[in-house]
Amino acid sequence: MENHPKLFLASSTTLGDAPALSSNMTGSNALDGVFYNSDVPDGFKREIRFPIAQVNDISFSKSVVPMENEVKSGKEKCAEKKPKKPRIAFRTRSKVDILDDGYRWRKYGQKAVKNQSFPRSYYRCTHEGCNVKKQVQRQSTDEGIVVTTYEGMHLHPVEKLSDNFEQILNQMQIYPAF
DNA sequence: CGCCTTTGACCAGCGC
DNA sequence: GCGCTGGTCAAAGGCG
Numbered sequence: 307m308e309n310h311p312k313l314f315l316a317s318s319t320t321l322g323d324a325p326a327l328s329s330n331m332t333g334s335n336a337l338d339g340v341f342y343n344s345d346v347p348d349g350f351k352r353e354i355r356f357p358i359a360q361v362n363d364i365s366f367s368k369s370v371v372p373m374e375n376e377v378k379s380g381k382e383k384c385a386e387k388k389p390k391k392p393r394i395a396f397r398t399r400s401k402v403d404i405l406d407d408g409y410r411w412r413k414y415g416q417k418a419v420k421n422q423s424f425p426r427s428y429y430r431c432t433h434e435g436c437n438v439k440k441q442v443q444r445q446s447t448d449e450g451i452v453v454t455t456y457e458g459m460h461l462h463p464v465e466k467l468s469d470n471f472e473q474i475l476n477q478m479q480i481y482p483a484f
Numbered sequence: 485c486g487c488c489t490t491t492g493a494c495c496a497g498c499g500c
Numbered sequence: 501g502c503g504c505t506g507g508t509c510a511a512a513g514g515c516g
Contacts, residue, residue: 413489415508428507432487441507 395455397445408464409433411440419443433462 411429419426424444431438438458445451 412487414510416490417506417508420505426506439507 393455393457395453397451397453409438409460431458431460433460436460436462 410432412432415428426443429440441455
């Protein structure tokens with residue numbers, strides 16, 4: 307891995323019913339996305355740490371996939387076998403694909419995605435017992451945008467922190483609605 | 485030597 | 501039923 311800019315964005319996400327987030331975060335060009343959280347399970351309501359690289363632009367995109375989506379035509383067993391975890395996806399404008407969020411990730415796959423110019427990479431948290439996954443891919447329409455999708459929650463502390471973390475954290479805490 | 489990435493194969497879900 | 505697609509596995513190789 308290269309030396310990525312290490313910027314963190316921690317949000318004490320009280321994901322109640324205040325989904326809209328539209329505010330400046332890095333000054334000129336920052337959060338303009340909307341975070342949809344209607345079906346977020348309790349786990350996500352506690353704390354989610356959103357990593358960002360170079361924070362030129364970050365916008366939370368929807369993608370919280372509710373588990374009950376699994377209910378298909380009489381295939382409830384699937385829900386038991388492979389319950390889909392809710393996902394949180396967001397976009398960052400970054401030159402690097404790998405966003406250093408302080409956790410250690412191991413890449414376990416890469417796939418070319420249909421209608422996408424860039425492959426999607428699959429990462430898994432290497433912390434023992436932690437099965438948080440994330441997918442990273444560049445947006446085909448704008449290769450400067452990296453779409454990161456998190457699945458699961460870290461139940462362990464961040465393994466490394468950076469100075470910038472607190473900086474961004476403080477900025478985030480200005481917006482208690484989030 | 486341990487940890488990581490790469491990459492092809494495999495599997496399951498879904499739509500037609 | 502079949503083919504496509506997304507997601508995962510696992511072997512092989514690279515690097516510090």
